[in-house]
Amino acid sequence: MKSLEELKALREKMRAQVNMRENVGGEHTRVVVGMATCGIASGARPVLNRLSELVQEKDLTDKISVTQTGCIGLCQYEPIVEVLEPGKEKVTYIKMNPEKAEEVVEQHLIRGNVLGKYTLASAGI
Amino acid sequence: MMTEISLNILDVAENSTKAGATLVEIGVMVSHLSDTLTVTIKDNGCGMDEEQVRKVTDxxxxxxxxRKVGLGVPFFKQAAEATGGSFEITSKKGVGTYVKAVFVLSSIDRMPLGDICLTMQNLIIYHPETDFLYTYAFDSKSFVLDTREFREILGEDIPFNSPEIAAYIMDYLKENTLEVDGGAAI
Incomplete structure (x- = not known):
């Protein structure tokens, strides 16, 4: 059984790292996933987890934070992912799935190319 | 509708955090003796008045x-009642809300519990300001996860959503769940 002792050991290991992270300045990009009933029922959880995993795997946690939000009123387009970059217009991706989320990380978050084909604007509303 | 009981739990517990709860207690109890899977969610959030409680299953x-519909609680209620189980919600303004859903374990209409570990990890790491007390019981065995214990060890400077801690929480949930239910498909 996993013990709390392991957590204590982890804490000691991380204390030094936390100090380093605090020194990283700059503005954060926020990736926000809708997690109300509409989002969850349409499959937002695997999208949220894939985004979060990739941001960690690719060591982007200093620049990008993945968070969740409620319903923004576009339930028919869920799962919705919003990308908020400092100084740029918000990009709203609709009808996401884990595979599309991977593309968003690779193309948009890493290379800066907005994936027009998945955005709300592409739905013509 | 939801495809897993655990997604209903995620959805309903999200409401607890939005109600400003500082502590959300979640219980998942599997009993072959009574042929039930019981889910309880109790929070100390803002609560609802009598009229709201009456309307919440509408x-x-x-x-x-x-939007004009509120399907979270109705989905949960319907999922439980469809198995021949029961659903109750009680709430008091300024005190908190309690939800209890009982599913008939052997019912063919019962959706699977699903990835309850992921549900709990999601709730914990995306709501760092809320404490969670999670109990998972499988017949006579059980385990408890209390984020207040984690918080006491980690202090203020190490957040739950840091990759190492998020991974630890997931391992903690998975290993203890396996120990309690032996990997049974629920």
């Missing part, structure tokens, strides 16, 4: 302004 009632 799919056409919501306090949201972004």
């Amino acid at each position: 799919p056409f009632y919501t306090t949201r302004t972004t």
Whole structure:
């Protein structure tokens, strides 16, 4: 059984790292996933987890934070992912799935190319 | 509708955090003896008045302004009652809300529990300001996860959503769940 002792050991290991992270300045990009009933029922959880995993795997946690939000009123387009970059217009991706989320990380978050084909604007509303 | 009981739990517990709860207690109890899977969610959030409690199982009632339907609680209620189980919700303004859903374990209409570990990890890491007390019981065995214990060890400077801690929480949930239910498909 996993013990709390392991957590204590982890804490000691991380204390030094936390100090380093605090020194990283700059503005954060926020990736926000809708997690109300509409989002969850349409499959937002695997999208949220894939985004979060990739941001960690690719060591982007200093620049990008993945968070969740409620319903923004576009339930028919869920799962919705919003990308908020400092100084740029918000990009709203609709009808996401884990595979599309991977593309968003690779193309948009890493290379800066907005994936027009998945955005709300592409739905013509 | 939801495809897993655990997604209903995620959805309903999200409401607890939005109600400003500082502590959300979640219980998942599997009993072959009584042939039930019981889910309880108790919070100390803002609570609801009597009229709201009456309306909350109505799919056409919501306090949201972004849409006109509120399906979270009705989905959960319907999922439990469809198995021949029961659903109750009680709430008191300023005190908190309690939800209890009982599913008939062997019912062919019962949706699977699903990835309850992921549900709990999601709730914990995306709501760092809320404490969670999670109990998972499988017949006579059980385990408890209390984020207040984690918080006491980690202090203020190490957040739950840091990759190492998020991974630890997931391992903690998975290993203890396996120990309790022996990997049974529920």
